[in-house]
Amino acid sequence: MERDLPIINLEGIDFIVDVSKFELREKEDPGNIITLEDMRDVGDGYVFDQWEIPEFVKMDPEGMATKYKIDDITGKTDFDLMVDQEAFDKRVNQGILPILDISGHPFYVDLRMDMLRPHDDFLSKGIVFDEIDNYFSEEVNAYIIPYNPKTHEFQELDYENITGFPKDLIAVQFPFQKELDPVGWNRAGGWDIKDDLKLVGVKSHFEAKTVPWEKTWLPYVIKDNLKRQKQEEKKKPTVKPVQPKDQNRKGRKM
Template sequence: MERQLPTLKIEGTTFLVDVEQMVLVHLDDPDTKIRFAEMDNEDTHYTLEYDIAHKDIAGIHTKNNDLKLVEIPRMTQLDAEGMALKYNVPLRGISEKMDYEVMVENPEIAMRMQGKLNRIEIEGHPFYVDFRMWSLRPHNDFSTQGISMEPLHENEQYEYFPEDTVFLYQPKKHELFEPDWSSITELPKDTVIIKFPMLKEMDAVGYAHRFNRPLKEVLLETNFKPVTQAIKRQLSQTTLPELFKENKERLAQEKVQINKDVKRKSRKI
């Protein structure tokens, strides 16, 4: 039987408290969700700039008269049982603890903080998520340095990452393949199309340390997992067919133009 989620009223509006996803969900409008990561974490509670008219977090649409600063209890008070289940810690006394205290008591997070590296599975092969080396290092393969995090990080910075960014991966070499995107017209042999999770989802602890961010903030933004998965995409699930088509048409036109130029020069000679 699915556990019934507790509720919280904000200025007369009822929200479901979903600590598994770390969000407040509008009871009558489930598409409206307020993430705890969007609030200010004061440790003993959260503060939220709330739009009374839209019954949502304040934004550019919020009028001054509709803006109200409200206090939200910490998740250990809102749903102690949910926090105990989520972080695999004892229920007793949990409501007296700060959210961050409970998070770092989680055995998997505790082991990561003690130095155990997270892993990501790519086409069935485990890679170590190593922020110190700034790479994804393949298990038991010392012939390669693996996959640099730099191109993954670049795409996150420029916000290309969330939905449509994919990479070409060579399973036999445990490396990415970087083609000439201006001339590629088909999927190269022995490559597959891979979509990666965001870096902070692969390892919130390593990410926080690398970018000098408070761990309590990063843990609110992610659901910590010691092992994540890279997702294989089919060609039809990407925009690559359109790119291949555009390149073929452009290269064909360039070839025609080159042939015309050659014939023109031949006539002059």
């Protein structure tokens, strides 16, 4: 049986507390939604506009217990339930860097060095975030880069001349730095170490996605290059070979 969700009244307006989506919906106007992204986390509650509300474990303890499959949430905070505590402990207290697996090879997410540092490969320069800045896709909210699985490095393509898919490289997709290591991101920015962790989450291991070249931007680049090269070929003047005036002459007359 579906239960009635709790109601919180904010200055005379009733809002439904929905922990399944971490949002407040106005009871009389369901289109008026306040999401967790709209709120500022103040540790023991949230602030948005002029309102301050308690944590979700206090607004709907039953819903939070059901969502996270915990019988007793006494003394628990939103942070305790919404953030992977094992992953948080490894990163903060044990200093273990997150791992990003790219095509079977592990990389350390090392934001202090601004790079993805390959495990057990000191000949590789790794993947430097500054060098792949232009490869962040707003559409998928992730990086999509050309990657050399033999050297374990990002490898730039010759976009001016490329006319076919590279045989020795693959395209790989992985999240932005803040998602890969939100703790390191907060430290580097001088923010509170727990800032946005409820939204972003904390993970110890990631798997990069291999993307077929056909589903990247590369086919459009190749198509434009082939078209341009074809046009340039047409513009080239046709040079005819020069034939001798008399092909039958074998020598000079004395």
